[in-house]
Amino acid sequence: MKKNKISKILHSIVIVGIVLTLLALLATPLVTTAYFKSRFQILSGENNIVMITYACIYICAVPYVIALFKLKNVSKFVKNNNPFSIENIKSLKSIAICTFTEVILFIGCVLYVKNFTAFYSEFLYLPISYITPIFLVSFIAVFIGFLCLILANLLETAIEIKDENDKTI
Template identity: 30%
Template sequence: MERRSTLLLKIALFILAAPVLIFCIAMVPVIVKNIAEGLAGVDYAILGLVVIIYITAVPYYIALFQAWKLLSYIDANNAFSEQSVTALRIIKRSAIIISALYILALPLFFIFAEYDDAPGLIIIGLLLVFAAGVIAVFAAVLVRLLRQAIDIKTENDLTI
């Protein structure tokens, strides 16, 4: 398979990685500075959300790295391998971790939404949980399908 076929997806991985990196490096210090100056009442909720964002950045980048590796396996005509299954399992676990962390953060979204009188913030928190959950389910289905394809491929290789 030509390398150009996955080039667009690899570029998309960089596009997905950039905003989170910029947010963690540039925006979070500004948020923490504003907390230090005092927002009265919701400081602990904002600080908790910042901590959750930093913690979820780690599994997010692990999942992106595994997606990069998966695309590299596809480039090397090694898509139907145990390495691909392992990469998808790690992506699934990372998505589950992200979803669980944002479930734990939902009360903080609620506190901040009550203070700011913006119920839409709770929906944003739910969307984060839902998006990570969908990715986890999708990766689990892909692991199962890939496992079946590998078994069929192995069986066919043995009969020929």
């Protein structure tokens, strides 16, 4: 009973995370425009830096949102007391692919705005100001990706053992 309660709570947390992420993505244009307007007196029509910022945020959000929905699938199976499922293995591998893709997209976006926009090159003139986020996000995403791959392999082995035990009984 306690295990089922925890599974339901975790599933609810994943759903709340998805809702908050989607709300944040919907609010991104408003918040970004307000920030650039108040801080730098840049309107979205005057300079394409606002549109480049939107594009980078949404490009990096795509694999993240896909991974969140795959995590929801995993938590749904766990909540329904069916953790040993082939779908969980596929979802975990998809999450790993999304995190590795996120690393590539994030590094590409940071390097693009650093090297091809005058606005960000002024603010990102110190290597520490753009290398540190690249390193941290990359390290965390690669770690999560490898963790998901290991869990997928572990789950695959557990399913094989479970099937073998079911056949012997």
